[in-house]
Each structure stands twice: as structure tokens, then as C-alpha cells.
Amino acid sequence: MKTIIEPFRIKSVEPIRMTTPRQRRQYLRQAGYNLFRIPAAHVIIDLLTDSGTGAMSSEQWAGVMRGDESYAGASSYYRFLEVVEQLTGMRNILPTHQGRASERILVEVMIGSGQAGRGRLVPNNAHFDTTRANIEHSGAEAVDLLTSQGTSPTHLAPFKGNMDLAKLETLLDERADDVPFVMLTITCNSNGGQPVSLENLQAVRALCDRYGKSLFLDAARFAENAWFIKQREPGRAGQSVSQIVREMFELADGATISAKKDGLVNIGGVLLIRDDALFRKACDLLILTEGFVTYGGLAGRDLEAMAVGFREVLDEDYLRYRIRSIQYMGEKLLAGGVSIVQPPGGHAIYIDATDFCPHIPKMQFPGQAVACGLYELGGIRSCEIGSVMMGELAVMESVRLAVPRRTYTQSHIDYVIEVVLALKTKAHKLRGFRIIEQPQALRHFTARFEPM
Numbered sequence: 001m002k003t004i005i006e007p008f009r010i011k012s013v014e015p016i017r018m019t020t021p022r023q024r025r026q027y028l029r030q031a032g033y034n035l036f037r038i039p040a041a042h043v044i045i046d047l048l049t050d051s052g053t054g055a056m057s058s059e060q061w062a063g064v065m066r067g068d069e070s071y072a073g074a075s076s077y078y079r080f081l082e083v084v085e086q087l088t089g090m091r092n093i094l095p096t097h098q099g100r101a102s103e104r105i106l107v108e109v110m111i112g113s114g115q116a117g118r119g120r121l122v123p124n125n126a127h128f129d130t131t132r133a134n135i136e137h138s139g140a141e142a143v144d145l146l147t148s149q150g151t152s153p154t155h156l157a158p159f160k161g162n163m164d165l166a167k168l169e170t171l172l173d174e175r176a177d178d179v180p181f182v183m184l185t186i187t188c189n190s191n192g193g194q195p196v197s198l199e200n201l202q203a204v205r206a207l208c209d210r211y212g213k214s215l216f217l218d219a220a221r222f223a224e225n226a227w228f229i230k231q232r233e234p235g236r237a238g239q240s241v242s243q244i245v246r247e248m249f250e251l252a253d254g255a256t257i258s259a260k261k262d263g264l265v266n267i268g269g270v271l272l273i274r275d276d277a278l279f280r281k282a283c284d285l286l287i288l289t290e291g292f293v294t295y296g297g298l299a300g301r302d303l304e305a306m307a308v309g310f311r312e313v314l315d316e317d318y319l320r321y322r323i324r325s326i327q328y329m330g331e332k333l334l335a336g337g338v339s340i341v342q343p344p345g346g347h348a349i350y351i352d353a354t355d356f357c358p359h360i361p362k363m364q365f366p367g368q369a370v371a372c373g374l375y376e377l378g379g380i381r382s383c384e385i386g387s388v389m390m391g392e393l394a395v396m397e398s399v400r401l402a403v404p405r406r407t408y409t410q411s412h413i414d415y416v417i418e419v420v421l422a423l424k425t426k427a428h429k430l431r432g433f434r435i436i437e438q439p440q441a442l443r444h445f446t447a448r449f450e451p452m
Contacts (some may be wrong), residue, residue: 004324007317008406011058017041024376032448033372033433035381044379045408045416047401050347051220052098052260052267054405057312060264060305067301072292076300076307083307084270087242087314088249092279094271094286095296095303099220099258100130102271105285106216106256107134109278110180115139117180123171124183124218125163126150126190129389131183131218131256133441140180143171144393150191151395153341153352158232159197161188161225163204172211182208185218186225186248190385191395193221193326193345195228198236198247205251214275217255222248223262223313224346227323242314254278261347264309264405268302322346326403329413336421341398348402351420353386357430362387362397364432364452370399370423373430378419388435389444 019027019042031037035048046053056064068074077095084093096102111117117140125146127135132142145167150160163184172179184204186196208215219225226244229236236244249255253275259268271286273279283293290297312318323346330344339355353360353367360366367384374380383389386397401416423430431451438447 004321006406006409007315007321008057016044018044019379021376024379028372028376032437033368033451034444034447034449035371035375035383036445038375038381042379043375043381045412046381047348047403047416048381048383050261050402050404051258052265053407054264054266055407056265056305057308057406059312060308063304063308064301067299067304069300071295073294074300074303076303077294080303080307083310084272087245087310088255088272089246090249090254090272090274092254092273092276094273094279094282094293095298095306096269096271096286096290097297098260098267098269099218099256100134100269101290101297102256102258102269103131103134103218105271105282105289106254106273107138107140108285109273109282110214111135111138111140113138120178120180121171121175122181122183123163123168123179125161125185125196126188126395127183128185128189128218129442129444131185132393137441144190144395145171146188146191146395150188150194153192153339153350153355153396153398156342158228158343159195159200160191161186161194161196162200163196165200165203165207168204168207172207172213176211176213179211179213181214181216181253183216183218184252187221187228187346189221190390192341192350192398193224193347194341195225195232195346197233198229198244199233201248201251214253215251217248217252219249219255220258220261221347222257223319224323227316227319228346231323241316241319245314259306259309262310262313263306264313265302265305268298268306269296270306322405325410325413328410329401329403329417332414332417333420336417336424338420338424341396348400350385350396350398350400353384353397353399356399356424357427357432359428360430360432364434365397365449366432367397367399368433368449369430370427372433373423373427374399374419377423378415380416380419384444388447
């Protein structure tokens with residue numbers, strides 16, 4: 001059989017409140033045309049992010065009831081520890097409340113606090129927003145070294161998340177003393193959820209070894225990346241996803257993980273550090289700002305849910321369905337004349353906003369125009385990934401349709417496709433925006449806009 005179905009049954013449902021275009025226009029005005037400011041009750045299909053928005057399984061909910069809420073040394077912590085060690089091969093493991101907490105601690109351990117990072121730089125294939133913000137908050141510079149294939153929306157290379165090895169070597173050759181560590185984001189969220197090959201990861205590891213640098217992974221979507229390796233990289237088809245995941249982590253000196261993605265939970269994160277001395281320093285920082293080392297700002301029930309989720313995400317029937325459902329949306333949009341980042345990534349479809357609205361210049365944020373248009377027309381909440389979020393460092397002007405895990409059915413996805421195609425026919429009527437209010441960092445979360 002060629003048809004791939006959802007490998008689960010629905011056991012609990014949550015009602016969706018329907019709204020009209022007139023109501024949604026009012027909600028947009030009230031929110032300053034920022035979709036982060038719109039109450040979730042006013043959203044029909046919420047594709048703002050795949051972070052913590054998925055549905056947990058019956059086994060995870062059973063774990064929630066089993067959660068041990070002891071302050072120190074809870075049995076839930078030891079179950080979590082066992083699963084993560086088996087998954088990654090690393091023994092120094094800290095739970096955190098989410099990925100950006102792991103990033104903050106990592107940056108302070110590796111660079112320092114305040115402006116200790118002035119004159120230093122951290123290379124990555126492409127930093128995502130919170131990673132970049134944490135690095136820049138330390139005074140250091142976050143440098144993107146994405147392969148040239150990864151900057152082209154229509155290029156069909158299988159691993160467009162790869163780091164440009166020549167650029168990394170040049171940077172390390174010229175400024176090795178200024179590099180506290182190297183990062184690699186798998187999959188690469190900034191350019192469409194594109195995967196990184198094991199070959200590229202091995203080559204980055206070799207360069208780090210040559211120059212004496214630690215390599216850390218931003219591994220929020222490690223399982224989806226491993227699935228792409230299994231499907232696309234020569235010689236890997238016979239390996240299990242869990243074997244590939246283990247090999248990926250064994251090439252790293254540590255990792256930050258937002259469990260709200262491939263941990264299949266609504267809250268939670270992980271920080272992994274191989275070096276014992278650095279790990280002890282991270283433990284001290286965790287106690288200072290998050291909680292004791294055996295709970296990291298989480299409840300015991302959250303640790304239980306993560307332990308189950310990190311096992312369930314390796315199920316290859318689930319991953320086959322997950323990746324195929326994203327591909328399905330991409331194929332339908334391409335067939336309807338909508339330019340997207342190709343090939344489709346593992347967690348989202350990225351609409352090429354420059355092609356969608358060629359009449360709107362970059363400085364008027366075409367991605368924001370498309371995102372607001374999708375909400376007004378069909379109540380779909382999406383996310384601009386372009387100059388609003390990344391400023392001048394934006395890889396491209398895009399709109400991300402991030403699909404929560406195990407949450408929406410095919411009819412929901414068909415509705416999304418219908419709305420996008422309908423908006424495409426009237427895209428020439430969309431107007432650009434200008435920012436009228438913004439914070440100093442991470443402006444896309446709270447900025448206010450007005451139409452041009």
C-alpha cells in the first residue's frame with residue numbers, strides 16, 4: 001500500500017472556534033498586526049510553531065500521573081536520565097525548562113556573563129533566533145556559515161542544512177583564538193527545516209579536532225534529521241533511526257535540545273556537556289536560575305513525559321508519517337503555483353514570500369504581509385521567518401507553516417492548502433508593513449506594525 005495514514009487514533013478532542021474575516025481583521029488591528037499577540041482562541045489552524053504545540057500520547061499522559069514530585073532525586077528524574085543516556089550516549093545530562101534555558105547556560109559556561117564575549121564569535125550553519133540572541137547577549141558574534149545551496153529556496157540538494165566547510169576552515173584558520181566553540185543546528189530551522197548530513201557532521205568534527213574546538217549541536221529536531229539521513233544519505237538506509245541518532249550525538253561534545261520539538265512534549269529541554277568540569281559549572285548555573293539539577297525547573301510529570309517522548313519519536317512509522325505529511329502539503333502548494341523552500345523540510349513548509357508578493361520590497365516585510373493575509377483570509381496563524389525575525393541576517397524572506405506533531409488531520413492540512421492557494425490569487429492586493437514599536441532583541445515576538 002502506498003497510502004500513509006496517521007499511526008495513531010484520536011482519543012481526546014479540542015474544539016476549534018470558527019471566526020469570520022471581518023472579526024479577524026479586527027483582531028489583527030488590535031494585535032498591531034503581530035500574530036504572536038493574537039489570542040489562540042481566535043485562531044482556526046495554528047501553525048505559528050511546532051514548539052510545544054503537539055499532542056502527547058496516552059503513555060505520556062500515564063507518565064504524567066506517575067510523576068514523582070520530590071524536590072531532589074525524584075524517580076522521574078532517573079527514568080528521564082536513563083532514556084537520554086541511552087539515546088545520546090552522554091552521561092552528563094541536565095533537564096531544563098526549555099531549549100533557550102539550555103542555550104543560556106551553555107553560552108555562560110563557554111563564554112561568560114555580561115559582555116565577556118566581546119571580540120569573540122560562534123560559527124554555526126545558521127543560528128536560530130534564541131540561539132543568536134543568547135550569544136549576542138554575551139557580547140559575542142553569531143556567525144552563519146550555511147552552504148550556498150541552503151540559501152536558494154528552489155535548489156533541490158538533499159542536505160541544504162550543511163555547514164560550508166571551506167568557510168569554517170577559513171574562519172578557524174584566521175581567528176581560532178576568538179572561537180569559544182562551534183555549533184551545528186539539526187535540522188536547520190532558519191532555511192526551511194533542512195537536514196545536515198552525517199558526512200558534513202563528521203567533517204565539521206574533524207575541523208574542530210584540528211583546531212581544538214568543542215562542537216555542540218542544537219538538536220531540537222534530531223530524530224527528523226536522522227530520518228532524512230536514513231532516506232537520503234548513501235549507505236545509511238540499512239541503519240535504524242536510533243543508530244543514526246546515537247552516531248550524531250557521539251560526534252558532539254554536547255548539545256542543547258528543546259524537547260518541545262522531537263521530545264514530543266509541551267514543555268522541557270535538555271543540556272548535554274561531555275566535559276566534567278564544564279558540566280559542574282553548568283550544574284551551578286542551573287541551580288542558580290532554573291532549579292536543582294534533578295528537576296531543572298520542571299515538574300516530575302514533565303520529566304516522565306519527556307522520557308516517554310524521546311522513545312516514541314524514534315518510531316519509524318511515526319517519522320514516516322510525519323515527514324510525508326509535510327511533503328504532501330509542499331507538493332500541493334507547488335502544484336498550485338506557490339513557490340516554497342525545496343525540498344520540504346521535516347517540520348514545516350516555508351513559503352517564499354518574495355515570490356508570493358514580488359511587489360512588496362524587503363524593507364516592507366513581504367513575509368509579514370503573507371502571514372497576516374493567511375490569518376485574515378482563513379484564520380491560519382503562521383510565522384514570518386525573514387527580515388522581521390532575522391533582520392539583515394535573514395537567509396530569505398519566508399513564511400513558516402510549522403505543523404504541530406500528532407495534532408491536525410489531513411482535512412485540516414487540505415484546508416490550509418486551500419487558503420494558501422486562494423490567497424495566492426489575490427496576493428497583488430497585499431500591502432507591506434512598517435514597524436512602529438519594537439524591543440531591542442527578538443522583536444518578532446512583541447513588535448507592532450501598521451500597513452504601508
